[in-house]
Amino acid sequence: MRELENIVDEVVATDVLVIGGGLAGCFAAIAARGRGADVVVMEKADVRRSGDATFGIDHVGLRHDDPRISPVSPKEAARKLRENPFVDQRIPYEEVLAETYDRVMDLERMGCKVRRADGSFIRTPGISPATVLMMSVDQKKNLAQELGRLKVKVHNRTMMTDLLTYGGRVAGALGLNTRTGRFILFRAKAVVLATGKATRLYPNHQAPLGGFVVQGSSPACCGDGHAAAFRAGARLVNMEFSRYTLTPKNPAWWSSKGSMLHSKPPGLPEPLVDSRGRLLAELVQEEKGIDMLGTGGLYRKVWEMLKDGQGPLFYDMTSWPEENQKLITLGNVCERPIVLRYLRESGIDYRTHRVETSSLIHRCLELGVSGVKIDGQCRTSLPGLYAAGDIAGGTFFSALSGAITWGHRAGRFAAEYAACSELLPVDPxxxxxxxxxxxxxxxxxxxxxxxxxxxxxxxxxxxxxxxxxxxxxxxxxxxxxxxxxxxxxxxxxxxxxxxxxxxxxxxxxxxxxxxxxxxxxxxxxxxxxxxxxxxxxxxxxxxxxxxxxxxxxxxxxxxxxxxxxxxxxx
Structure with missing residues (x-):
């Protein structure tokens, strides 16, 4: 230890080290602490405002056996997942999907409003009938308060630089305080990686400062955990798959797009039209056939049109029922509410005017598909290392629902592992x-x-x-x-x-x-x-x-x- 103290500025020892203080990381820390583990969170930003939930997330998918809560049961949703030949059939999806409701109720207990006064949910059926509105923008603030209440030790402004291994098992991590330059050794019996998705791989020509100001995902989530796990010897899967998104011409409208997709009337395609007002989804169906419908086929068509110089293209919600138009606004109240001010000051009203789109950008590697391979207990191929949230690959279950569910599971199982383990030696x-x-x-x-x-x-x-x-x-x-x-x-x-x-x-x-x-x-x-x-x-x-x-x-x-x-x- 004396030799180590000459190399690092501080040595921190704990049962469970959680790397990343976003939704998945906070839930992992809360779950591990609830099982009696000593827990440390290392967060590159500040747990009060970090990750994709920095400014709130406006929707969550719920599966429940009670049809009053969700029209989709965990068993039905799991059956559909298992029809995908790329899904790991060993994952207990019925159990995993059923847990999401409990985690959403945890958020409500922490002060994040989810239900109306009468106990009902606001449904946003644009993409899935299981989706409901999250009526709170302060998920991260409330989670940070819960970490404080549970006396979880948090190292904010500390970037994980490497994972440490010993004898083929994880032994901890190294961290850099990005304000003071202090170099810290974190020793842990178990480590949970919750560093989010991999962004910033491709240029964002539309956004100023290379994508740091206007981006649908937190640019701080740039693959730190993916790279560290890779260097440590953990397996990653499906790293070839990309997620593209279509950017509005006016970047102030960017964050409204997600709310728009979840608010569209059921059965209608994404409201993307060409300069003559023709729905691109209908053009795709005519040219490619029914198998190309959905966002994937639509974006292929957009890519082909933009590549060939065809345009402009627009989002057109002007004919939507007033109820669905209001859902877009309500979604923005719950996710990046500053967007409403931007829209007002820019003179943009999607209820009466079409919104021009600009280009397809590579948002990140595909969520729930690309990343560190985990099993149903969030274990990676490296003993003692767990992963949760958007860094986890091969799960086909991501975003807010996946983050809070996988995060809680990772924390629980990491705490169980730590309870039966000792701190490993660290190689100076x-x-x-x-x-x-x-x-x-x-x-x-x-x-x-x-x-x-x-x-x-x-x-x-x-x-x-x-x-x-x-x-x-x-x-x-x-x-x-x-x-x-x-x-x-x-x-x-x-x-x-x-x-x-x-x-x-x-x-x-x-x-x-x-x-x-x-x-x-x-x-x-x-x-x-x-x-x-x-x-x-x-x-x-x-x-x-x-x-x-x-x-x-x-x-x-x-x-x-x-x-x-x-x-x-x-």
Missing amino acids: GAVAEGRERVFRLLEGTGNLHWQELEKTIQLLLEDYVGAARNEPRMRRGRELLREVREKLLPQLKAANYHELMRSLEVGNILDVAEMHLLSALTRRETRFPGIRHYRIDYPHPDEENWRGKIVSLWREGEDIRIEILPPDQT
């Missing part, structure tokens, strides 16, 4: 190496700013992977990524601790970019409607060779291993 050499990797960015002689390198990686992925993929371009992209790692990454230079955090993020983005490209190169087919994984050299699904097959990858030493397996063997 690994800690010293981790410190050197961090602080050489401050002390080195490079002259490359983090924004320059991030933009280089983003443009490289856009040019050589992108929405339409083929083998020669991706192979060339892999060569260029190697050059970025060998020649440009060593030139990164940070002038202060904030820039140090951003520079470390860019290193993680590079790791995730490499996994994304390798997985896309490996899957020689087009899979899922739209442009989630569209190979122009393999333009159709290959049901014979790829149905029910998962691309799994992990790192052994300096080598990247890839396997193609059924989901219940990953």
